Amino acid sequence: MYLAESRGAPAAAGPGTRPGRPVRAGVPATVLALGTVSLITDVSSEMVTAVLPLYLVAELGLSPLGFGLLDGVYNGVSALVRLIGGRASDRGRGGGHKTVAAIGYGLSALCKPLLLVVHTLPLIGAVLAVDRTGKGLRTAPRDALISLSSEPATRGRAFGVHRAMDTAGALLGPLVAFLVLRVAADGYDAVFTVSGCVAVLGVVVLLLFVPGRRPQDAPPPDAGSHTALRTLLRRPAVRRLTCCAVLLGLTTVSDSFLYLTLQRRLDLSEAWFPLLPLGTAAAFLLLAVPLGVLADRVGRRRLFLLGHLALLCAYGLLLAPLGASPALACLVLALHGGFYASTDGVLAAATADAVPAELRGSGLAVVQTGQAAARFGCSLAFGAAWTAWGDRWALGLAGAGLALAAALSARLLSRVPAGGATSPETAR
Helix, strand or coil, X not given: CCECCCCCCCCECCCCCCXXXXXXXXXXXXXXXXXXXXXXXXXXXXXXHXXXXXXXXXXXXXXXXXXXXXXXXXXXXXXXXXXHHHHHHHHCCCCHHHHXXXXXXXXXXXXXXXXXXXXXXXXXXXXXXXXXXXXXXXXXXXHHHXXXXXXXXXXHHXXXXXXXXXXXXXXXXHHHHHHHHHHCCCHHHHHHHHHHHHXXXXXXXXXXXXCCCCCCCCCXXXXXXXXXXXXXXXXXXXXXXXXXXXHHHCCCCCHHHHHHHHHHHHCCCHHHHHHHHHHHHHHHHHHHHHHHHXXXXXXXXXXXXXXXXXXXXXXXXXXXXXXXXXXXXXXXXXXXXXXXHHHXXXXXXXXXXXXXXXXXHHHHHHHHHHHXXXXXXXXXXXXXXXXXHCHHXXXXXXXXXXHHHHHHHHHHHCCCCCCCCCCHHHHC
16 A cells, blocks of 8 residues: 655555565555455445436336436536535545545445335435535545545556446446346345445445545645635636536436437337446446546547547437447447546546645645536436436537537637646646
């Protein structure tokens, strides 16, 4: 295990390492522990995510606009609390990052059983809001722990390993949901029950195996939230990354809508719908580590943009006059997984490059909040467009917007110099 200083100095020696002896490169133990927590938690979360669109639209009879509202809540509430989670973890002494992350994981675990007893739009929306509050609180502290325990030069690989483990859970979750629906008489209720039990296990692993102390070489947190935010926004690299995350997020159709569109193109039965996320998760799992390593070599911002071009190709395949075939589904889901492998952890690594260690949680939260808020807006707009004009017109508008956003983002990011250090010069 090694700890990295924010300004690119050599990693601090871990326990048992002789002074002056180089630390062997590898994946830090903290990253592996957090990856295990994310794997278990994603099994729980993706069990629900895999069946939720069909449960709401087919079982409860929600319109696409109603589902767009709920999906927007699912992402929008997360956006509202990410800044709180990031800032609270930076200001916390000792185990601040772990404490806030544990609260977030715990809230999400509590929400899974509640889906058993709520059956109306307002109550389901409230439960999803609390669940996303937990996700919003934990995301920035978790990513801060990953970045602070990794060397700057290999941060892309560290995030790639974590996202690969996370995605292994995303791969298993829909499969477990599919099996539960097959064997359980009360299908959806059984899925929610099993999901809640698995989520509790993830919290236990976090509390027992993830170290809670702040890296010894990290500066103490500063005093005020407003001062910290102004400090971050004065860094041009942070401003540009946030602008790009917002622009691209405004045209990133949610996974649920993409799967519903693909189901309609292929005329899949409801029983097979929970398996669609498996394609995305499989591609993400296979590509997360290789693309994380590639990001360290060719530039994280460049790969981030290329990932959105993969998503644009997926939109194009769904709109193209091609016959419904398994090959179409495989291509769309492979591109979708490649999009996540090229953007999710890569954006976090690029943000960590531009943010000092004492503001790492806050900096990650600023960029992630902008992206999540934009995706909230996209869910609402896409649901309204689908209801008014149909799925093809809605997806066509999203594709045109994504092409324009990618072009603008390329121009913005071309002004940010390459490099992994977090000094003010590099941040500009």
